[in-house]
Amino acid sequence: MGKFAFLIHPLSLEDVARYEPGAKGKGRAIIEKILSWMPCWTTAHITGVRSQATGKEIEGWFITVPLMPEHFVTLPREEVYGRILRACEMAAELGAEIVGLGAFTGVVGDGGVTIAERSPIPVTTGNSLTVVAAVQSLLRGAREMEIDPAETTCTVVGATGSIGSAAVRMLGDSVGRMVLVARNQTRLRKFAQEIAGEISAPVSFTTDVSEGVRQAQLIVTATSSTLEIIHPEDLQPGAVVCEVSLPHDVSRRVAELRPDVLVTEGGNMRVPGEPRFMRVREQGEEFDLGLPPATALACMSETMALALEGRNENYSLGRGIRLQQLYEIEEMAARHGFELADLRAFDVAISPEQIARTRDAARVARLGRAVGGNP
Numbered sequence: 334m335g336k337f338a339f340l341i342h343p344l345s346l347e348d349v350a351r352y353e354p355g356a357k358g359k360g361r362a363i364i365e366k367i368l369s370w371m372p373c374w375t376t377a378h379i380t381g382v383r384s385q386a387t388g389k390e391i392e393g394w395f396i397t398v399p400l401m402p403e404h405f406v407t408l409p410r411e412e413v414y415g416r417i418l419r420a421c422e423m424a425a426e427l428g429a430e431i432v433g434l435g436a437f438t439g440v441v442g443d444g445g446v447t448i449a450e451r452s453p454i455p456v457t458t459g460n461s462l463t464v465v466a467a468v469q470s471l472l473r474g475a476r477e478m479e480i481d482p483a484e485t486t487c488t489v490v491g492a493t494g495s496i497g498s499a500a501v502r503m504l505g506d507s508v509g510r511m512v513l514v515a516r517n518q519t520r521l522r523k524f525a526q527e528i529a530g531e532i533s534a535p536v537s538f539t540t541d542v543s544e545g546v547r548q549a550q551l552i553v554t555a556t557s558s559t560l561e562i563i564h565p566e567d568l569q570p571g572a573v574v575c576e577v578s579l580p581h582d583v584s585r586r587v588a589e590l591r592p593d594v595l596v597t598e599g600g601n602m603r604v605p606g607e608p609r610f611m612r613v614r615e616q617g618e619e620f621d622l623g624l625p626p627a628t629a630l631a632c633m634s635e636t637m638a639l640a641l642e643g644r645n646e647n648y649s650l651g652r653g654i655r656l657q658q659l660y661e662i663e664e665m666a667a668r669h670g671f672e673l674a675d676l677r678a679f680d681v682a683i684s685p686e687q688i689a690r691t692r693d694a695a696r697v698a699r700l701g702r703a704v705g706g707n708p
């Protein structure tokens with residue numbers, strides 16, 4: 334049986350309690366103190382993931398790296414690498430043949446390259462399938478909201494990153510115009526020049542998130558920001574926002590103030606077989622991933638798909654994922670039975686009725702704008 338592991342970490346204080354029930358009810362200061370001395374631990378055991386194509390079954394483990402998103406960017410780089418590598422060693426000790434780097438464990442430094450060099454087993458960030466799922470999710474959102482991508486502007490926030498740059502490549506021949514957003518202007522300009530020769534959509538760039546967002550009906554956000562950066566005031570009437578970033582970077586105020594905007598979480602997939610995510614310490618208890626049953630993040634799904642395929646090799650690493658790799662993992666995941674999960678936003682499912690209401694509100698808001706009103 335193939336074996337995999339996937340590294341997770343708390344994205345918020347609520348997450349700490351979800352991963353470690355002993356932390357429930359404790360304040361931020363105590364939790365941060367506890368995290369600073371806590372070793373990595375094996376949080377969940379995954380069974381029942383089975384390929385639709387071959388019938389092969391795999392098992393795996395979620396290993397928690399006890400650092401919050403801000404710790405990954407503020408602590409000394411070698412200390413963070415040390416913690417991640419300890420988790421990779423634990424994965425190898427459990428018998429895993431490949432390990433996925435979840436959320437900021439795959440963002441820190443060079444996007445998994447250094448970790449892969451030092452890890453005892455092959456590594457992937459899972460970013461290729463994340464991009465595939467995000468693009469599918471964005472295009473599904475566009476269909477629901479009656480937007481023709483070829484006629485519209487798409488803004489990618491975090492465009493120079495591992496996920497953002499690959500999303501630009503994958504969407505670049507399908508949208509009318511492409512706007513790239515990130516903070517570092519030098520990297521942004523260089524990437525804009527490089528990509529302009531690869532995709533058919535005209536390309537522009539800005540370091541101002543609001544300015545970039547204001548130009549588009551379709552938005553992908555895949556940043557390593559630990560703060561909310563997409564605000565309701567900037568969104569066009571009837572816009573679709575595909576939010577890949579973890580932690581979330583779309584303001585929760587969008588849900589309250591913009592009934593005409595469709596926000597979708599970019600990267601959730603249904604896992605084939607009868608997957609079970611069980612706690613390791615609290616025997617018999619399910620591990621709450623915060624997603625519907627049999628659903629996992631696309632980055633986890635990529636790690637599982639590679640294990641099902643027996644492709645125990647370094648896969649998505651660094652910030653230059655090519656189209657060929659995106660199409661390869663898309664085909665591989667689909668063959669084993671992974672599918673895009675139902676749309677979700679702000680941690681809850683979006684019902685068809687809710688989408689219909691958003692579509693109606695978007696029609697009204699677009700009309701209002703067309704006759705000179707505010708969105």
Ligand SMILES: NC(=O)c1ccc[n+]([C@@H]2O[C@H](COP(=O)([O-])OP(=O)(O)OC[C@H]3O[C@@H](n4cnc5c(N)ncnc54)[C@H](OP(=O)(O)O)[C@@H]3O)[C@@H](O)[C@H]2O)c1
Binds near residue numbers: 459491562577578
């Ligand atoms: N949903 C999923 O399944 C899934 C899977 C994997 C990863 N993720 C999440 O996806 C996000 C991106 O991951 P990645 O590996 O692509 O990271 P990455 O390679 O580090 O890229 C981050 C990008 O965001 C930009 N950025 C950072 N802060 C920004 C800000 N305040 N305003 C505008 N741009 C900003 C960076 O450029 P500058 O530094 O120049 O601004 C860069 O372009 C992370 O939040 C990660 O946790 C989600």
